[in-house]
Amino acid sequence: MLRIAIILGSTRPGRKGEPVARWVHDQARQRNDADYELVDIAEFDLPLLDEPMPPSQNKYSKDHTKRWAAKIASFDGFVFVTPEYNHGTSAALKNAIDYLYKEWNNKAAGFVSYGSAGGTRAVEHLRGIMAELQVADVRAHVALSLYTDFENFSAFKPQALHQKSLKAMLDQLLAWSGAMRTLRTPGETRGQASISAQENRSRTSLADQPA
Numbered sequence: 001m002l003r004i005a006i007i008l009g010s011t012r013p014g015r016k017g018e019p020v021a022r023w024v025h026d027q028a029r030q031r032n033d034a035d036y037e038l039v040d041i042a043e044f045d046l047p048l049l050d051e052p053m054p055p056s057q058n059k060y061s062k063d064h065t066k067r068w069a070a071k072i073a074s075f076d077g078f079v080f081v082t083p084e085y086n087h088g089t090s091a092a093l094k095n096a097i098d099y100l101y102k103e104w105n106n107k108a109a110g111f112v113s114y115g116s117a118g119g120t121r122a123v124e125h126l127r128g129i130m131a132e133l134q135v136a137d138v139r140a141h142v143a144l145s146l147y148t149d150f151e152n153f154s155a156f157k158p159q160a161l162h163q164k165s166l167k168a169m170l171d172q173l174l175a176w177s178g179a180m181r182t183l184r185t186p187g188e189t190r191g192q193a194s195i196s197a198q199e200n201r202s203r204t205s206l207a208d209q210p211a
């Protein structure tokens with residue numbers, strides 16, 4: 001069964017992200033088509049990136065990095081639940097993403113965002129980041145409005161139409177998470193291999209090129 005993380009991307013006391021992520025998790029679990037887990041980045045207590053080596057070197061030295069890496073390595077795909085802060089994603093989520101590299105590679109992602117304009121600018125920000133990490137981001141996206149999906153800008157009451165967009169996003173995410181899994185070696189599926197199947201294939205095809 002595919003394993004999908006619903007990553008709660010805000011850490012602020014009183015964050016709106018928590019009821020949003022819980023709603024996504026509740027809806028997703030009812031599908032019975034994957035193993036969905038809510039992952040709260042606040043629980044990992046990550047300081048601002050403090051690893052001496054770049055994550056792509058795969059030489060993690062801190063316990064908090066190893067714990068975060070083991071968690072992310074265990075998934076095939078991700079739903080990022082993101083607020084919009086100054087037209088981007090949250091610094092906490094960007095920091096948590098930056099900590100790792102291969103644990104994200106060759107997997108798929110979808111987005112649930114919220115903000116005055118549905119958090120759409122945060123998602124565009126995340127899409128560029130996903131490309132650098134070799135994560136395939138699906139088109140369908142749940143964009144929640146602070147005006148119409150939060151009563152008095154406070155209690156989360158999503159409009160019915162969002163169930164449809166959530167379903168579309170999860171359908172695409174599962175399809176792509178399954179497809180991306182075929183690019184990873186069995187060990188790498190859980191984040192252990194050093195050379196990806198994709199790299200192996202491109203080396204073979206380069207060697208096959210006529211001189």
Ligand SMILES: Cc1cc2nc3c(=O)[nH]c(=O)nc-3n(C[C@H](O)[C@H](O)[C@H](O)COP(=O)(O)O)c2cc1C
Pocket residue numbers: 010011012014015016017018083084085086087088114115116117118119146
């Ligand atoms: C630092 C900061 C910057 C913000 N910038 C934006 C913004 O650019 N666009 C927007 O729609 N909302 C913005 N907001 C409002 C947030 O969408 C709103 O506070 C939301 O509840 C934040 O998510 P959270 O409660 O999960 O932290 C900003 C809020 C904060 C705290």
